[in-house]
Amino acid sequence: MSARSAIGSMMAATLVSRGLGFLRAILLVAAIGGTSAAVGGQTFENANSAPTYLFALIAGGVLGAVLVPQIVRNLHGGPTGQENTDRLLTVVLLGGALATVVLTLCAPGIVWIFATGWSAEWRDLATSMAYWCLPQIFFLIAFAVLSQILNARGVFGAPAWAPAISNLVGIGGILVFLALLPSGRGDADTWTPGMVAVLCGSATLAIAIQALLLLVPLRRIGFRVRFRWGFTGLGQTSTLAAWTFLGVVAGQAAYLVTSNVASNAGKTLKILGIDGPSLNSLSIAYLLMLVPHGIVTVSVTTALYTRMSAAAARKDLAEIGALSQRATKPVAYVSIAATAVFVVLGPLITQVLFGSPIIGHVLQVLAIGLVGFSQAYVLNRTSFALQDARGPFVTQLVIAGISTIGSLLALLLPPELTVIGIAAGIALANYAGWVTAHLMLRRMLQKHGQLPAGGPGALLVAARLLAAVFVSIGGGAAIVSCIGTPTGFLSQVALLATAGIGVVALFVAVNWILGDRTLDPWHG
Template identity: 30%
Template structure:
């Protein structure tokens, strides 16, 4: 995959992810407006986090870290990739089906383990909601496998578009609840498993059109499956450690009223650039590096890694600066309405700024991890994640008596930078292929300068537009103007000083 083609892959995934995240904002705005921070919202967040947590553990994390490189290698080597894919599908289906059954039985224990600070009302609500939404993991895990097949074959669009269905269906459900006067939370929880079915149908059909019409059958234990499981276990443990970080944060937040809802809303905001940039780069880079390393194309692998890092920083650094400089205008305009008041928006803004400070670390982790996974090395990321987990838990629990509900956000950011540092240290010994090229080293300082200039512009105009940002009706236009000024200043300065070249972007867009 040539560099321009690689970047077009980033853009393809990024654009669809951007659409998904924008619709996700609309989704969260409607949920916060119709339900608002409180017992119902806290219970839903805790319940919905359970299938998402295990989905990342089994499917998007451990499973894909082992499956995608092996599937890509089989495609490159003209081996029977379809047979391997079918065996992986059957094994994953069996594991997630058993997990779903156990979770339905032991849901109260899961809620207690992840949100032990809930009172009886929120605990009972979360348990009931959890039993409705948990089957989502079965459908989404299988969808993740088919997405891995599509990504390995270079068909990124459908896999990236699948998450859009969840947001569209939830927005539709919230609209119907508002229009009919129905109970919004009931519409919301029942839509989640239905959306999982829709996403699975989309990716399954696309994989069949790509020549991989995989069918469920009896699981088989083969040498390939044995190797995949041995590779996946350390990745599963590493992903599990990261999920423990989320659980620790939620446990601390659950002892404070509305804190689970505030952190959830803040998480959705910083996940926008993380999803558009970091996750998109990781999805495209892993199969590309796997193929290049198998073919001993070290120069191509180094170029791909350098362009991925450059692309990530060019979009992540200005996003991080914006989240740190103007969090309150963002949260007040996006979330403050209906059941979500000014105090809620202010609390969410504090968390957004803290998460924003960690955004570059979160994104660069997505760029560095494929270097390990493409080589079949899932053990060292697990060891690094263990260290990050200890740091996260110590800060979240240790600081909560002093700074209260915001301690989990601080812990997440500090642990994110610690994890990134460990990943960089671990690259030693991999050779020149993991060293960025001269072009990136020259452009990074210029990207930083352009981002700082944008931060100054945002700060000045946020102050000037403060009255408009607080006025109903006008505030949407004011926020759009503020974002436009910031983006214009960044891209203008970046192009002028050579941090970005518009010709590169235009070429990538044409290819995508």
């Protein structure tokens, strides 16, 4: 499959998956709330996000950075390469199973770590949810392993479509909750074991099905998981994994600070009777912000990552630089256009989706850092293809440090602005991460005698994009200001569609007038 076909397939799958994810988020907010007013929404966010962050800590970053380049190299290593792949998968899968059991047993401590300021009643509810949610860790690891194997073999469709099926299962669970159980918007003492089991059990079932679905395409390509003991041939892998793990540790340490600050703000607002942004609001805003990143950035980079890894195995640095440059331009185009839409229409988007503009105010601030987040992602993947994990580690350290400082400074703000302050720190950190990733990759390429692309051409592209984003934000704001925010749902949808089309059209038109041709068909 060509890169263009692979990217198209993944973008379609991701678009469907994100659409279903939106529906799931809408139903979840309807069931348990999405701001500080709902105890269930806050405790479920604590319990259900813990598996994701613990997965990232123990395996997520390592698997994404290490598996594809290593498996691509092993494909050309004959029987020895296959044995090394078997040993790598054995260590990851069995180690992940053991870690999942231990972490599930530690649910009370994990809940406390992520929300030290909560009352015992809130922590008890979150802990009962966490016992159901933490087994997701193993299935997240399994999905990451199996999808990376498929990607290394050039199979991209199945890993991209599996999350869509997972979202359907999650939606089904929430619909059962809404139809058969009491409202989850009450206080902690209104939650029953049955409510916890249906909500959290269906969330874990969705992740399990997402992983198990990949066994079908693996069987079709003739791959079998063979458990093989030992660490022979994993020396380079372990070195890369160590650097990657340190970067993930830095990121998770920063999230611990963010989680506690945001959780305490949500608790305070609940006590004061103020409906404002809390940790679950930040999480939902992040989900919205990552839609264009998931559809375009991840799709483009995933399709080119295997080719970068193959070029690195051939020591073709010029090809790696060209592929990285090929990814960064469309990623910048889409992420900046999305930023304009989110900055202008964030509150209206969440008013239409969730019946409240509160989450949208957080989205407006988070979105400012979207382009930095996406560009750093592409550059770090390029470094990983070169089997350089030190650069991404430094990048993650910078992002973690600045976002931590931002969260701590947010403590100085009133509780209704605390999460907004956290979002501002994250946005700034993403730009600092982009600059750091660029400098580290440039240093790496120059070390091997390859001059990275850039110069006046890159500055011209940046100038065009900046001009377009300012014009589109100004035009979109003028449309919203002239029309005003209507009260009826259909009128709000109409305004959202009109202003959204206007912002995007202005962005595309200004870029086109200034000579940008990013939207022209490209071949891969």
